[in-house]
Structures are given as structure tokens and as C-alpha cells.
Amino acid sequence: MFNEDLLAALQELLEASSTMTSGQLPSATQLERYQRAREWAQRLLDREERAKNA
Numbered sequence: 884m885f886n887e888d889l890l891a892a893l894q895e896l897l898e899a900s901s902t903m904t905s906g907q908l909p910s911a912t913q914l915e916r917y918q919r920a921r922e923w924a925q926r927l928l929d930r931e932e933r934a935k936n937a
Contacts, residue, residue: 889927896920
């Protein structure tokens with residue numbers, strides 16, 4: 884399940900980050916989407932790291 888969650892989070896992060904690298908200023912909604920996607924991916928990585936160390 885972790886791999887599926889991580890893949891989904893990374894896909895969302897990739898899509899959201901495309902706006903950040905397009906050369907245009909992102910809208911507030913696009914910036915929020917990117918920030919949420921980044922936080923989601925980070926939470927998954929942190930959770931996996933804690934599981935490895937437990």
C-alpha cells in the first residue's frame with residue numbers, strides 16, 4: 884500500500900510542479916496544490932522512515 888500511496892503522491896507532485904517550472908507565475912490555487920502535494924509526499928516518506936527505524 885505504501886508504494887501505491889507514494890506513486891500517487893509523486894504523480895500529484897509532478898503535475899503540480901509543472902506549473903512551477905513553466906515560466907509563468909502560478910495562481911494561488913496552483914501554489915496551494917503544489918504545497919499540498921509536497922506535504923503529502925513528505926508525510927509518506929517520513930512515515931516510511933519511521934517504520935524502517937521501528
